Amino acid sequence: MGFLDTEREALDALLPGLDATLAGHSLAELERPGGPAVAAFREAGGAALLVPAQNTGIGADPLQAVRLQRAVGARCPSLAVATTMHHFSVASLVETAKHGAGFEWMLLEAIVGKRMLLASGFSEGRTGQSILRPTIRAERRGGDVVLNGSKKPCSLAHSMDLLTASVVMTDDSGTPRLAVAIVPADTPGLSVRPFWRSTVLAGAESDEVVLEDVTLDAQMVVLTDVGADSVLDALHISGFLWFELLMTAGYLGTASALVERVLRHGRAPATVRAELVTDVNAAMLAVEAVARTMRESQVWGEPLLVDALMARYAAQDAIARTTRTALETLGGMSFITSDEGTYLASAAAGLSFHPPSRQGMAESLCAALNGEPLHVG
Ligand SMILES: Cc1cc2nc3c(=O)[nH]c(=O)nc-3n(C[C@H](O)[C@H](O)[C@H](O)COP(=O)(O)OP(=O)(O)OC[C@H]3O[C@@H](n4cnc5c(N)ncnc54)[C@H](O)[C@@H]3O)c2cc1C
Structure with a gap:
């Protein structure tokens, strides 16, 4: 099983053809405004990924979804960010539908049928x-x-x-x-x-x-049930869980694309290659651990969101370490002849800029680990 094979298999199984379509374009083409990636995602049926199967969707579980999202981030960082916002909205609609009056289910089926984003x-x-x-x-x-x-x-x-x-x-x-x-x-x-x-x-x-x-x-x-104190209700816990995990997996995919270039490059010492793969895969394993718990348990509480936030902040550090080492290992000629490496490193740094910021959450995380309710924002 090669590096990123599991993730690309998940992507190909759930959205057949998307990985090959994305791989057929240059990174610059995919990342420009108005590039072909969003249309390719729509064409591949990506809108339906998190809509439950009983509502005509694909019904991907959290583990499948984070693996798929890492594969997307490895081909097209912008698509990973953009589709995380879509999946997060769909997941929130699914959660609302559980207690809603019924129109949410109709909306979910329309999202699948009309490939709505x-x-x-x-x-x-x-x-x-x-x-x-x-x-x-x-x-x-x-x-x-x-x-x-x-x-x-x-x-x-x-x-x-x-x-x-x-x-x-x-x-x-x-x-x-x-x-x-x-x-x-x-x-x-x-x-x-x-x-x-x-x-x-x-x-x-x-x-x-x-x-x-x-x-x-x-x-x-x-x-929602969120008032001025920002204490979270079930809808927000679910929304933040999906958001943090999918966003983290996507950006880890982008850092992984840079690591993959080092592996293909072939000249880096095995100790460096092993260090890079270990760092980025260990960060993904933390994301997968939270996703597995989401898959196995119907009740998602604050402790799970605390775990998701810790996995995300640890991933930010893994991304910083691996992208720096990967760029240095690829060397000056790679830097001079193409801006793909520096682009992937810059794009992967974007994980730090999504809510909630690490500095903003520090007090709240410490308090939550002391048994108090988790405040976000
Ligand atoms: C690629 C990308 C796509 C995006 N897409 C969307 C989207 O589709 N929809 C959407 O709603 N938003 C989106 N956003 C915006 C995102 O949700 C954030 O709201 C926005 O990036 C926050 O901006 P900020 O970092 O300046 O502000 P803040 O998060 O407020 O923080 C700025 C910095 O201030 C410091 N800080 C903040 N609070 C504290 C505190 N309490 N104590 C100490 N230090 C603190 C931290 O260092 C923090 O990093 C996107 C962002 C990016 C990067």
Whole structure:
């Protein structure tokens, strides 16, 4: 079993042909804005990955999903980021559907049938602002809800069919609560503006989505149990678990692509090659351990999310170590003749920039390990 074989087998089994299609393009082509990767993912049926089989989806389990996502990140870092946002939104919809009125199941089947892609807008482009405290207000007007504000960066901004966005809405007692709005991309008042200026991960389409007097049927806005204290409900624990694991696996895939180049290069000493493979695979094993627990247990609690966060932060360090050593090992001629190595190293560093930040979580993680509830944000 060669390096990344297990992951590529998972990808080929669940989304046949996608790996070969991606491998047929250069990294630069895949990573440019408007590149072919998102369309290839849609064509391969990727929208259905986490939709349960009884709702006509593929129903991948967490272990299969993280392996697949590592393989995607090894071919196209931007696609791994963008599709993590889609899968995270779908997984949250599946969780909501368990307690919902029934329209969520219809939506899930439409996602499969029409190969719809979901963007996920939680961030509002301000450093230090918790993703659990959005400023977008959802105002009730009769049977409708009206949204105003903007989400940035929002991956898949140009390819999305539906936007899921965090908003604040008052509940029946007048208390402000976090809610998730589901907005069809062609709703009047929704527009997309340029936001992402870096060339790194530009293929993820992380631009700004603007909402101006966007009017929705009230059933398209789902209230959560998260209030001002940011203590998490089951929906958020599930959402964060999927998000952290898929994001980490994707970025580990990107670092693995660089390690794979060292293995193919052939001239590196065995001690260096073994060190690189051990480091990146050990980080993936931690992700897989959490995924296996998700697969085996129906109840996902805070301790599992604490494990997922620790696996993610440990992966950030493994990525930093392996990409630095891999670049040095590939050498100056590789650096001079192609920017693929430096691109993969820069892209893999992106894991540090997704919520919740390690510094922001340090106090909360220590408190949780002391038996207190986990606060995120
Ligand atoms: C490739 C990519 C794609 C993205 N796509 C999406 C998307 O589709 N949807 C979406 O909603 N968002 C997306 N985001 C945005 C992401 O969710 C974050 O909201 C955003 O990157 C946070 O920006 P920030 O690092 O400046 O802010 P912050 O996370 O607020 O933190 C900045 C830094 O401040 C420090 N810090 C923060 N809090 C504390 C604290 N309490 N104590 C000490 N130090 C602290 C940390 O060093 C931290 O790294 C994407 C980001 C990237 C990189």
